[in-house]
Amino acid sequence: MDLPFSGDLIAALVFPGVLGIFGFLVVAIWLERKLVARVQWRYGPLYVSKPLGGLLQPVADLLKLVFSELVLPRHTNRLFFAAAPILLFFAEGLPVVFIAAAPGVVMAPHPYGLAIAVVLVLLVAVLVVAMAWTEADKFTYVGAVREILLTAAYEVPLLLAALAMFILYGTADPYGVVEAQSNLWGAVLNPLAFVAYLVALLMATTRFPFEIPEAEPEVVLGPYTEYGSTLFIYAFGANYVKLYVLALLGSVLFLGGWLPAGGLAGVFITLVKMLVFVLPAMLVRAIYPRYRIDQALRIGWGKLLALSVAAVALSLVWRLLR
Amino acid sequence: MIIHLKLFATAVKQLLQQPLTVRWPEERRDYGDRVRGFIVNDRSKCISCQLCEAVCPAKAIKFHLEADGRRYPGIDWGRCILCGYCVDACPTGSLQHVNNTEIVWTDLDVYKKPSEMDPDDAAPLPGTKSLI
Amino acid sequence: MVAILIFVVVFLGALVALVVVTFLFAPRRPSEIKERRFESGGPPYGPVQRRLLMQYFGYIYLVTVVEAAVGLALVAVLTAQPSAPMLYLAIALLLAAVLIVVLRYFKVLNDIRRWS
Numbered sequence: 323m324d325l326p327f328s329g330d331l332i333a334a335l336v337f338p339g340v341l342g343i344f345g346f347l348v349v350a351i352w353l354e355r356k357l358v359a360r361v362q363w364r365y366g367p368l369y370v371s372k373p374l375g376g377l378l379q380p381v382a383d384l385l386k387l388v389f390s391e392l393v394l395p396r397h398t399n400r401l402f403f404a405a406a407p408i409l410l411f412f413a414e415g416l417p418v419v420f421i422a423a424a425p426g427v428v429m430a431p432h433p434y435g436l437a438i439a440v441v442l443v444l445l446v447a448v449l450v451v452a453m454a455w456t457e458a459d460k461f462t463y464v465g466a467v468r469e470i471l472l473t474a475a476y477e478v479p480l481l482l483a484a485l486a487m488f489i490l491y492g493t494a495d496p497y498g499v500v501e502a503q504s505n506l507w508g509a510v511l512n513p514l515a516f517v518a519y520l521v522a523l524l525m526a527t528t529r530f531p532f533e534i535p536e537a538e539p540e541v542v543l544g545p546y547t548e549y550g551s552t553l554f555i556y557a558f559g560a561n562y563v564k565l566y567v568l569a570l571l572g573s574v575l576f577l578g579g580w581l582p583a584g585g586l587a588g589v590f591i592t593l594v595k596m597l598v599f600v601l602p603a604m605l606v607r608a609i610y611p612r613y614r615i616d617q618a619l620r621i622g623w624g625k626l627l628a629l630s631v632a633a634v635a636l637s638l639v640w641r642l643l644r
Numbered sequence: 645m646i647i648h649l650k651l652f653a654t655a656v657k658q659l660l661q662q663p664l665t666v667r668w669p670e671e672r673r674d675y676g677d678r679v680r681g682f683i684v685n686d687r688s689k690c691i692s693c694q695l696c697e698a699v700c701p702a703k704a705i706k707f708h709l710e711a712d713g714r715r716y717p718g719i720d721w722g723r724c725i726l727c728g729y730c731v732d733a734c735p736t737g738s739l740q741h742v743n744n745t746e747i748v749w750t751d752l753d754v755y756k757k758p759s760e761m762d763p764d765d766a767a768p769l770p771g772t773k774s775l776i
Numbered sequence: 777m778v779a780i781l782i783f784v785v786v787f788l789g790a791l792v793a794l795v796v797v798t799f800l801f802a803p804r805r806p807s808e809i810k811e812r813r814f815e816s817g818g819p820p821y822g823p824v825q826r827r828l829l830m831q832y833f834g835y836i837y838l839v840t841v842v843e844a845a846v847g848l849a850l851v852a853v854l855t856a857q858p859s860a861p862m863l864y865l866a867i868a869l870l871l872a873a874v875l876i877v878v879l880r881y882f883k884v885l886n887d888i889r890r891w892s
Binding site: 552 | 806
């Protein structure tokens with residue numbers, strides 16, 4: 323096969339890889355601002371690139387941030403202060419290595435790939451706390467504690483939702499998982515797991531009803547308070563990268579991945595299916611107020627846990643019936 | 645569960661609405677011709693009675709001696725609340741509102757003497773988009 | 777394997793390169809106030825580290841246990857022979873136990889001050 327066009331290189335550089343991550347950052351920020359603006363009867367960003375509907379506004383913002391002054395506060399360990407957001411952003415993007423976007427378009431085909439991706443997603447919360455700790459600030463401290471508690475709320479339901487789907491398919495290989503959905507999508511076979519995953523996704527990416535660690539009126543920006551310029555992009559964009567990864571994972575786990583097609587068309591189908599997860603996550607900002615941390619914990623260990631356990635039970639029933 | 649679906653349905657319904665805001669400065673809101681905007685003084689009618697200074701609740705109006713030997717009101721736009729009391733109190737109708745609410749200055753020194761008040765600054769701005 | 781290396785190198789390289797660009801080309805006007813700890817505009821006072829909020833600590837105890845159990849279940853499911861009813865029974869029992877414990881202590885979990 324030709325080297326520049328082999329599937330794993332496309333995966334590394336274009337779609338689930340580097341270009342996809344940065345592109346998603348731009349498109350997601352634009353989409354969020356635009357959708358929320360339209361719900362609130364506003365126009366949203368239009369100043370830059372009006373014919374495109376302001377699509378280049380996030381690019382302009384990011385460029386502005388890149389060329390603004392890099393301030394490393396004196397009271398912190400400067401090396402760790404600069405390295406923490408880079409590591410965080412990188413670690414949030416790392417799970418895409420194991421997720422396939424189309425047949426062949428995967429960096430590391432692995433029989434337990436999706437399980438590894440889920441675990442990698444869950445591991446990242448440690449880095450957020452480490453970042454908040456390096457910043458050594460009262461607001462980041464409160465944000466870090468909230469992040470820990472919120473992590474305690476969503477980890478088990480997310481794992482249980484993934485477990486339900488793995489029981490249903492009997493495999494964690496991306497190809498095997500998609501093949502098992504050739505007749506019916508996972509979201510139809512096990513809607514409970516789908517809903518549990520969606521809510522856990524909102525919690526994991528701290529989207530709106532659970533935007534507790536970075537609650538602006540309470541703790542300035544939570545774990546990202548001290549950062550500016552490029553480091554702010556990384557610290558704040560890491561959540562969007564997590565959303566990207568979880569949406570990709572969800573589209574493979576629940577929506578049959580690239581299924582009606584293969585090859586390059588499959589990549590586009592996966593992209594469209596990711597919207598099923600991304601659009602609600604963008605829209606909730608205009609819908610919900612913010613929960614308190616104890617309410618979020620109660621939801622996570624109450625309704626959401628019950629829902630995800632029921633999802634596993636449903637999967638067990640499906641499995642035994644088959 | 646049902647309530648969350650309803651919330652999403654409401655949001656999607658609002659998504660299809662036309663925007664209510666205007667894209668300033670390309671289009672301006674038309675508030676009609678009775679807006680309490682900039683206050684201009686017609687010096688030919690002004691009789692320097694100082695009623696406007698007396699009635700101003702924000703103490704924004706001060707009188708200044710001008711070159712023609714008479715006193716005219718100047719307005720501190722940092723204090724003015726555009727209440728229109730001076731316009732109501734004016735016995736000859738020389739103080740008038742203009743249909744222009746974009747009161748913007750580039751420095752903090754916003755007291756304008758009568759001679760400094762360029763009439764072009766306060767020209768009426770026609771709105772293009774009606775409120776309803 | 778090569779693809780992973782390329783991904784890591786390009787991704788990390790891009791991230792670091794952007795920071796270097798900022799470091800080299802961004803205008804710099806250092807001042808004492810900028811390098812201070814952020815305290816919403818006021819002068820920083822007091823230590824950052826303070827007593828940890830222990831109110832909801834029960835959840836963290838719970839998550840360490842339950843997550844390990846669910847992880848074990850994940851590994852068992854993925855490495856088991858196809859159609860192993862005993863395994864599924866074990867998972868069902870495990871989750872039932874988790875549910876019962878959480879249901880029993882749900883009120884107590886919400887607040888550490890009710891522990892006794």
